[in-house]
Amino acid sequence: MTGPLERVLRVLLADTAAPHYGYDLMRSARVPSGTLYPMLARLQQQGLVESEWEPRHDDAGGRPPRKYYRLTGEGIRITRLELARARPPVRSARAGRVQPAPGSAR
């Protein structure tokens, strides 16, 4: 599992009932939009994530409805398993990083 995917799944799993909009996912998982949307499309194809359009609110000020993403039941199960296998997140991410740029190490 790659770093961005893991971060996105963690954010989705942190609150499985809440609607996660694309931009919010980008910010909280620190993933650029160029990576996030293909990833979400793939997860949707695999049936792990579902998407829905938000209902139109009167207080939205004429803003068009946004689309949000949620883990499916199957997605929650598989994500828990995968994240448990990938733990501990911080340390493995550090260890997996490539060596520092020349000159930066003392």
Add this chain to the structure above:
Amino acid sequence: MSGAPLVRQLAEWRIRRACRRLPEDMREECYREWMAEIPAILGDPGGGRGFVRAVRALSYSAGISRATRRLRRVGGGAGGQARPAPAVPWRDGVPAAPPRGPAFRATVGVGIWLALVLVVVAVIRGLQPHSLWQILPGLLAAAGFVAFCLTDLAFAAQVRYLPKWGWALACTLSIPLGGIMYFSVGRCRRARSARPDHLPHRS
């Protein structure tokens, strides 16, 4: 936030362009989803100052551009490169231009040479104390040549090495050279454009 309308237009323009890359069945939904995010980003109270939000919106739309390139591969189904996108995606249904024969190329050549000769004559005359009437033929020739290049560029289905706007810029800025470069290297001839190693420039 004085620049917000312009920023919003720019971001939306970028998304619109990016969505043209997508296959028909995804295009509409993706377009609606991403367009809805732009006002949300620009109006996000936790998104920092107006300037920061503007940068966020622009980088969001730039990311969409990358996303559509990948989505085309993901959504396209069988095989990554199996179905290359048309170079001018928003003209999907338009049939390819009819092949251009030697007569057309000869006309182009004669046009270039006439323009060159006129430009040289104009420069030589312009070196002497000049009046408007003396440089007028040169100006006309230059304008004609630029117009010729831009028309050809506008009707070309695809160009090589530079995007179309790059060629338009080159043709306009360096007057005979840009156009000559365009006709010699930038123009896709029909025989070459079919070859996979001369991939046309997308976007």
